[in-house]
Amino acid sequence: MSKKQHIVVVGNGMVGHHFVEQLSQSANAEQFEITVLSAEPRLAYDRVHLSEFFAGKSADDLAMTSMDLYQQWQVNFRINAKVDTIDRQGKTLTTQTGEVFSYDKLVLATGSYPFVPPIKGNDNPDCLVYRTIEDLQAISHCASKSKVGVVVGGGLLGLEAANALHHLGLQTHVVEFAPQLMAVQIDKPGGDILRQKIESLGVQVHTNRATTQIVAGDSCRHKLCFSDGEELETDLILFSAGIRPYDQLARQSELDVGERGGIVVNNQCQTSDENIYAIGECALWNNFIFGLVAPGNTMAKVAAEHLQGQSASFTGADMSTKLKLMGVDVGSIGDAHGKTPGSLTYRYEDQVNGVYKAMIVDSEQKKLLGAVLIGDTSEYDSLLQYMLNGIDLPAQPESLILPSNSDKPLLGADALPDTATICSCHNVTKADVITAIDEGAVTLDFIKSCTKASTGCGGCVALLKDVSSNELSCRGVEVKKDICEHFPYSRRELFDLIKIEKITNFNDLMAAHGSGLGCDICKPTAASIFASVWNEYILDKKHQPLQDTNDTFLANMQKDGTYSVVPRIPGGEITPDKLIVIGEVAKQYNLYTKITGGQRIDLFGARKEELPEIWRRLVDAGFETGHAYGKSVRTVKSCVGSTWCRFGVQDSVSMALFIEDRYKGIRSPHKLKFAVSGCTRECAEAQSKDIGVIATENGWNLYVCGNGGMKPRHADLFATDLDDETLIKYIDRVLMFYIETADRLQRTSVWMNNMEGGLEYLQDVVINDSLGLATYLEQHMDSIVGTYQCEWKTTLEDPKALERFKPFVNSDKPDSNIQFVEERGQIRPARPEEKTIAIVVQD
Amino acid sequence: MTTLAYADEQLSTATQSQRWVDICRQDQLIEDTGVAALLENGKQVAIFQLALKAQQIYAVSNFDPIGQANVLYRGIVGCVNSEPVVASPLFKQPFSLIDGRCVTDESISISVYPTRINDGKVQLLISD
Ligand code: SRM
Numbered sequence: 001m002s003k004k005q006h007i008v009v010v011g012n013g014m015v016g017h018h019f020v021e022q023l024s025q026s027a028n029a030e031q032f033e034i035t036v037l038s039a040e041p042r043l044a045y046d047r048v049h050l051s052e053f054f055a056g057k058s059a060d061d062l063a064m065t066s067m068d069l070y071q072q073w074q075v076n077f078r079i080n081a082k083v084d085t086i087d088r089q090g091k092t093l094t095t096q097t098g099e100v101f102s103y104d105k106l107v108l109a110t111g112s113y114p115f116v117p118p119i120k121g122n123d124n125p126d127c128l129v130y131r132t133i134e135d136l137q138a139i140s141h142c143a144s145k146s147k148v149g150v151v152v153g154g155g156l157l158g159l160e161a162a163n164a165l166h167h168l169g170l171q172t173h174v175v176e177f178a179p180q181l182m183a184v185q186i187d188k189p190g191g192d193i194l195r196q197k198i199e200s201l202g203v204q205v206h207t208n209r210a211t212t213q214i215v216a217g218d219s220c221r222h223k224l225c226f227s228d229g230e231e232l233e234t235d236l237i238l239f240s241a242g243i244r245p246y247d248q249l250a251r252q253s254e255l256d257v258g259e260r261g262g263i264v265v266n267n268q269c270q271t272s273d274e275n276i277y278a279i280g281e282c283a284l285w286n287n288f289i290f291g292l293v294a295p296g297n298t299m300a301k302v303a304a305e306h307l308q309g310q311s312a313s314f315t316g317a318d319m320s321t322k323l324k325l326m327g328v329d330v331g332s333i334g335d336a337h338g339k340t341p342g343s344l345t346y347r348y349e350d351q352v353n354g355v356y357k358a359m360i361v362d363s364e365q366k367k368l369l370g371a372v373l374i375g376d377t378s379e380y381d382s383l384l385q386y387m388l389n390g391i392d393l394p395a396q397p398e399s400l401i402l403p404s405n406s407d408k409p410l411l412g413a414d415a416l417p418d419t420a421t422i423c424s425c426h427n428v429t430k431a432d433v434i435t436a437i438d439e440g441a442v443t444l445d446f447i448k449s450c451t452k453a454s455t456g457c458g459g460c461v462a463l464l465k466d467v468s469s470n471e472l473s474c475r476g477v478e479v480k481k482d483i484c485e486h487f488p489y490s491r492r493e494l495f496d497l498i499k500i501e502k503i504t505n506f507n508d509l510m511a512a513h514g515s516g517l518g519c520d521i522c523k524p525t526a527a528s529i530f531a532s533v534w535n536e537y538i539l540d541k542k543h544q545p546l547q548d549t550n551d552t553f554l555a556n557m558q559k560d561g562t563y564s565v566v567p568r569i570p571g572g573e574i575t576p577d578k579l580i581v582i583g584e585v586a587k588q589y590n591l592y593t594k595i596t597g598g599q600r601i602d603l604f605g606a607r608k609e610e611l612p613e614i615w616r617r618l619v620d621a622g623f624e625t626g627h628a629y630g631k632s633v634r635t636v637k638s639c640v641g642s643t644w645c646r647f648g649v650q651d652s653v654s655m656a657l658f659i660e661d662r663y664k665g666i667r668s669p670h671k672l673k674f675a676v677s678g679c680t681r682e683c684a685e686a687q688s689k690d691i692g693v694i695a696t697e698n699g700w701n702l703y704v705c706g707n708g709g710m711k712p713r714h715a716d717l718f719a720t721d722l723d724d725e726t727l728i729k730y731i732d733r734v735l736m737f738y739i740e741t742a743d744r745l746q747r748t749s750v751w752m753n754n755m756e757g758g759l760e761y762l763q764d765v766v767i768n769d770s771l772g773l774a775t776y777l778e779q780h781m782d783s784i785v786g787t788y789q790c791e792w793k794t795t796l797e798d799p800k801a802l803e804r805f806k807p808f809v810n811s812d813k814p815d816s817n818i819q820f821v822e823e824r825g826q827i828r829p830a831r832p833e834e835k836t837i838a839i840v841v842q843d
Numbered sequence: 844m845t846t847l848a849y850a851d852e853q854l855s856t857a858t859q860s861q862r863w864v865d866i867c868r869q870d871q872l873i874e875d876t877g878v879a880a881l882l883e884n885g886k887q888v889a890i891f892q893l894a895l896k897a898q899q900i901y902a903v904s905n906f907d908p909i910g911q912a913n914v915l916y917r918g919i920v921g922c923v924n925s926e927p928v929v930a931s932p933l934f935k936q937p938f939s940l941i942d943g944r945c946v947t948d949e950s951i952s953i954s955v956y957p958t959r960i961n962d963g964k965v966q967l968l969i970s971d
């Protein structure tokens with residue numbers, strides 16, 4: 001075989017590295033010898049996430065490769081090796097230190113540098129830029145002795161830099177020459193909203209300001225002087241006024257460069273010398289420099305393929321961006337300024353919530369040309385797909401950006417053409433995802449690792465998931481729902497295995513169907529299934545190691561390791577005597593007492609060793625455990641109903657008590673909340689509960705699958721005017737069907753949202769008995785209801801179980817790290833700085 | 844009889860500044876979960892006994908450096924890539940029972956104590 005071609009890569013930024021990876025990992029890798037020369041003191045790192053350096057990431061965290069990895073790839077490299085000159089005749093280059101390298105093919109990936117405007121005084125040591133790790137170290141250092149900081153330049157990077165200064169605690173200003181922020185990406189009204197939002201965060205914005213010079217300040221170290229005579233005092237000046245391509249090497253060796261800089265390349269990324277390629281931010285293609293990493297990566301791929309004799313070509317790239325600037329969502333797509341002749345614009349502005357959306361369409365309103373989104377970018381993915389793929393707009397295009405109470409036409413994963421870009425960072429199309437699946441990738445992780453999609457900025461995760469699941473299910477591949485690495489089954493499958501094979505403990509389950517020791521996901525899931533199916537005491541020796549700490553100690557763990565105590569107070573109804581007992585117990589054990597959002601009382605701050613005594617007093621007074629710790633029924637909220645209320649049409653309290661008594665203690669995939677209201681005024685908020693019951697003149701209306709919490713969902717009206725017996729029958733069936741089929745930690749609301757056929761299907765199963773399961777579901781429920789025990793009562797009767805509540809195996813001393821202070825007449829956990837240091841023993 | 848348990852193969856003879864201290868009887872441990880023990884110096888140790896690992900006994904610090912509380916013995920034990928771990932009951936990070944590192948954030952780790960069973964008693968190797 002002929003001798004290896006020597007490829008020298010100048011610059012090891014993000015794009016240079018991508019090139020090295022493409023070539024050294026290709027099938028033809030052994031035909032090449034690769035040498036990389038990096039001007040920086042380290043190999044490639046993730047510049048896109050550079051700002052995370054201020055959030056505590058180290059240079060190592062940001063690294064995209066390592067010396068070890070390059071060695072493994074058999075790539076030669078030098079760091080601190082800035083290249084000074086190229087001799088195109090002799091095909092050699094020389095570094096600053098005088099080292100000479102010869103090449104067969106040369107790849108310039110020198111990127112760009114921050115432009116510092118030629119202003120008098122811009123050379124003082126407090127004038128900084130934002131490009132490399134060293135720059136950020138210098139900013140940190142300078143900020144530590146500064147009070148005020150100014151960013152010169154209100155573009156995308158300038159705002160990111162301003163955010164950093166703001167977080168470093170500086171009083172921060174942004175000075176922009178143009179009349180608006182981010183003039184490249186967004187239109188003027190969008191810029192104005194953005195400005196308002198940013199100013200409301202405490203960063204001052206000065207637009208229309210040209211800085212003429214920097215002189216010594218009065219209250220700060222420096223002062224910016226503007227052309228309009230105004231001045232601004234500052235300690236630190238950060239220039240972010242654009243980037244300039246590093247093209248000195250091209251100039252020195254007389255390659256073609258653009259009028260305003262940049263190394264001219266053709267569609268194969270070759271410069272005017274066919275042996276020299278240029279890629280990334282130093283390259284000028286079609287008179288355009290791409291200041292983003294995705295197009296650079298595409299160039300790297302094209303160059304690597306061309307070197308291997310393949311006919312790849314670069315055809316431009318989309319510059320749309322979506323980002324969060326100081327917590328403000330900003331999106332810019334395509335022709336954001338409506339420069340296309342004949343284009344028309346739709347605008348939506350909501351000054352109350354600071355949301356602005358603009359959509360630019362062609363003269364026939366058929367195709368999307370561009371968009372600007374400020375304050376809410378939830379439509380970004382769909383809009384981008386409309387634009388990139390030239391998908392026809394719906395009849396009322398504006399519906400795409402109007403607030404979503406109306407039914408917004410959704411762009412499903414199956415509607416996307418194969419050419420649709422899913423991940424722009426790695427230029428992965430829908431076709432690439434399909435190919436990966438065809439080649440055997442059956443999980444999302446697998447698809448990610450073979451296509452690299454979603455491993456860049458992460459913005460495409462949701463879309464990738466959609467497309468992959470859609471493709472997988474089209475092929476009848478069941479999308480893997482393994483609960484964890486120890487069991488290749490979903491919760492539902494485990495449930496069936498346990499029931500059908502009559503498995504009653506974890507060791508048997510593991511031996512038959514799993515591997516390893518289990519974990520904090522499969523163990524509690526299995527425990528919950530055992531409880532739902534066999535309903536044994538959850539702290540039975542064989543089940544106890546499976547339980548979360550809350551279940552183990554039958555109480556909820558708090559941040560300091562103490563526990564809360566929640567006795568059941570069904571329907572929120574409580575006698576004065578019982579109230580007094582709670583008060584006495586709280587007083588005796590010095591517990592913080594609070595009325596909860598679930599109509600009962602929570603006592604906080606109990607040490608583990610106190611729990612049995614506390615519960616003994618409560619159980620003696622007739623209380624039962626409230627299962628606040630369990631994935632089980634929490635509360636049945638109720639209003640006072642017809643007994644007292646002049647509007648009530650049924651006795652909601654009695655019904656609530658009956659329901660709470662029937663379902664208490666049942667273990668389910670997630671917690672369950674109920675409510676019963678005495679009339680349609682709905683004071684018990686039943687429509688936000690898993691099971692909601694609302695009285696009518698003729699009986700009860702049943703609502704199912706509501707949720708408050710993280711993602712509220714109104715319950716669906718399931719059946720109307722039911723008598724007591726039918727109501728309970730339906731609830732039995734709905735609950736048991738949920739317990740058997742839901743995923744781990746899936747509330748009824750999400751279960752419903754994912755159910756094929758939705759509400760109608762559930763009604764069919766429960767009301768019309770379409771699966772012939774009704775009797776079975778009721779019987780199963782009856783058997784669980786019949787084996788209820790108050791777990792605290794059982795525990796108090798078992799001396800062995802009580803052993804576990806001792807503070808230590810070898811000592812009765814209390815944990816000295818648990819300390820309280822008083823606030824508003826009650827205790828609260830001491831903060832670290834309030835603790836008595838002497839007795840805090842940490843590791 | 845002396846059974847040597849985990850980690851003391853390399854350390855079978857305790858050096859001068861180290862000594863084996865009794866903690867409790869082996870039958871006080873609970874299979875597949877943890878117990879807490881208090882050392883003379885005030886430090887707390889979480890001790891686990893795993894049935895599937897041939898009754899091996901593991902001891903790590905009880906202090907959760909992330910949640911800042913003495914709770915690790917109350918975590919669920921299991922494994923990540925067959926390495927035994929305990930998941931903190933507060934925020935669920937898994938800590939290796941072998942070397943104490945936090946498996947999901949290797950910059951964090953907790954101390955590990957060599958253990959053995961001596962005459963039915965659980966002993967830890969403590970450095971003074
Ligand atoms: C004590 C209480 C707040 C209060 O001071 O009022 C509370 C406290 C906790 N809630 Fe809650 N929730 C409380 C009522 C609610 C309510 C209101 C209600 O039930 O009417 C909701 C919204 C309704 C709903 O769930 O649909 C609520 C939605 C949540 C969620 C979100 C659930 C979701 O599906 O999005 C969580 C997190 C979870 O369960 O994963 C949560 C979790 C928790 C946990 C368990 C967090 C934890 O793991 O430490 C808190 C511990 C309680 C303890 O230590 O005793 N809590 N929580 C309320 C206890 C009610 C009771 O008597 O049992």
Ligand SMILES: Cc1cc2nc3c(=O)[nH]c(=O)nc-3n(C[C@H](O)[C@H](O)[C@H](O)COP(=O)(O)OP(=O)(O)OC[C@H]3O[C@@H](n4cnc5c(N)ncnc54)[C@H](O)[C@@H]3O)c2cc1C
Nearest residue numbers: 011013014015016039047082083110111280281291292293
């Ligand atoms: C703070 C920040 C945030 C950003 N955010 C995003 C974002 O969200 N999305 C996005 O797409 N892009 C973003 N970018 C832009 C992105 O980082 C660049 O597009 C990308 O890094 C360009 O890669 P490159 O390899 O062409 O250049 P660079 O990464 O700049 O690498 C060029 C390397 O070549 C070296 N070099 C130069 N001359 C020589 C020489 N003569 N000899 C040897 N070495 C030399 C340089 O020192 C440098 O290390 C951001 C940039 C910054 C600074």
Ligand code: SF4
Nearest residue numbers: 639645648678679683
């Ligand atoms: S829901 Fe009806 S019965 Fe209940 S308190 Fe309100 S008005 Fe009265």
Ligand code: FES
Nearest residue numbers: 423425456457458
């Ligand atoms: S678009 Fe950035 S990771 Fe896919």
